[in-house]
Amino acid sequence: MEKKIINEESLIIKTEKIAEGVFSTAFKTGIAEKCLPGQFVMVKTKSDSHLLKRPISICESDISEGTIRLVYRTVGYGTKELSLAKEGESFELLGPLGNGFPIDEAQDKKNILLIGGGIGAPPLLSLARALRLTGIDKSCITAVLGYSGMKAGIFLNEEFGKEANVIMSSDDGSVGTRGTVMDAIKERELKPDIIYACGPMPMLKAIKLYAEERFIPAYISLEEKMACGVGVCLGCMVKTKEKDNHSKVNNARVCTEGPVFEAGAVEI
């Protein structure tokens, strides 16, 4: 049987700080070969005390170079440990995991909206690239990126700029629209015909409501605490509208059936 998921000691080829508390780490890894936008990896810490692997989205992957890039905010032990690691060190990565964003759904769409709230932006960058590779014109894709403000720093906006029209918002108004990504969408009177989003739960709830009111298909990437990342522990559930095919109850595994869900299918 061909292995779909790879577990590999992966070499760090570049680490950089890209904003206050936000880091980018690129790995040389076999995982690069198969990953889809929206999928994630589990990063194993080097500590005997912190035994759970940390889920991080794949921000970019390059098949020819065999590399993936993770962009993450330092929160606690695992992300700090990773951010301090130097080029030449390696970490055990398990992936690619999860389903990823459905790209085909965007094929006939003229107003594709990508919404990234803060550290939710990384998986959308690989999505933007993948959409462009299918032949979709840059003018059809808008990325709305939300930040706290200039003081903490903005990140990935330039990379998004190569693939999409970029609109920004910030809590303090120091960049783009003052307020949330939803405020920016309303201010610009954007009329999306499909939405892909990742970010904090209040943002995802607002997007779900916005999309439902306007009958726009929306795909949101969720986060939940994970122990296994591969579907065995049943720790990472999200409530679903219909009975889930695997669990037979109204609960789906974020790590396996997700992390990307059709907004209308989940109760968040």
Added chain:
Amino acid sequence: MNLSVEIAGIKFKNPVMDGSGTFGSGIEYSEFVDLNALGAVVTKGVANVPWEGNPVPRIAETPSGMMNAIGLQNPGIDVFIERDLKFLEGFDTNVIVNVCGHTEEEYIEVVKRLRDESRVQMLEINVSCPNVKAGGMAFGTDPAQLEKITSLVKKNAAQPVIMKLSPNVTSISEMAKAAEAGGADAISLINTLTAMKIDIHKRKFAIANKTGGLSGPAIRPVAVRMVYEASHAVKIPVIGMGGITSGEDAVEFMMAGARAVAVGMYNFHDHAAMIRIIGEMESFCRETGIRDINEIIGCV
């Protein structure tokens, strides 16, 4: 050198199996782990009907371990038989089905449904899950109730019965004796220790259920002590678990009195752990001149 052991007339090619709930039914991990190499596959707790489980967060990391309050979410015995047991059909290993329930009737319904399933070598009855408010706790913490449920299960089961004990009791010896008195063919322990973690910044419980079951290396010394006490209290075989990460840990449990061992949450950290542990046990035996692993059971 011999690593095989026998429990209630069932032969295990080696004493290593997974801890229920940390390996699913082997479907997902079979991509990485050769199930044929394991002494047994122990499946996630299954009830008579699908269970929704607890609200999230269900998981929290703790020092050298984790807490969980999954709430025994499971797809119910019908789907389990059709999907999970069918999947396990092709493998050359023992299958132990872990059973849960809120009431005596629910346990018995599952046990009866499994009577004719030849793929199932043993049943493990979870009377110890600390998460389900509806009564799971009571079966495993009151000796009289434990003895009663054991004998009811025994009356209805076709396969040998392992009673899985809760560590959340004052005297584990008393519970082990109650299971033996009820007719259990074996006991397994320990299940998770009831624990709590608070997020001081959010002033909230880390787990929505407030309490969760602690597992992992953090609980190993407690587990070894309980395995020692339980195995000295009864004549039936004991399956030991709680924080096993290596062949040496496994040997420690066997020296404390376990005839077999299970690896739980460490599978999440290292999905190759069980295979590695089997190899490490073999090396330990070779290096220390042990010809039969059964020699070390309860040797301290």
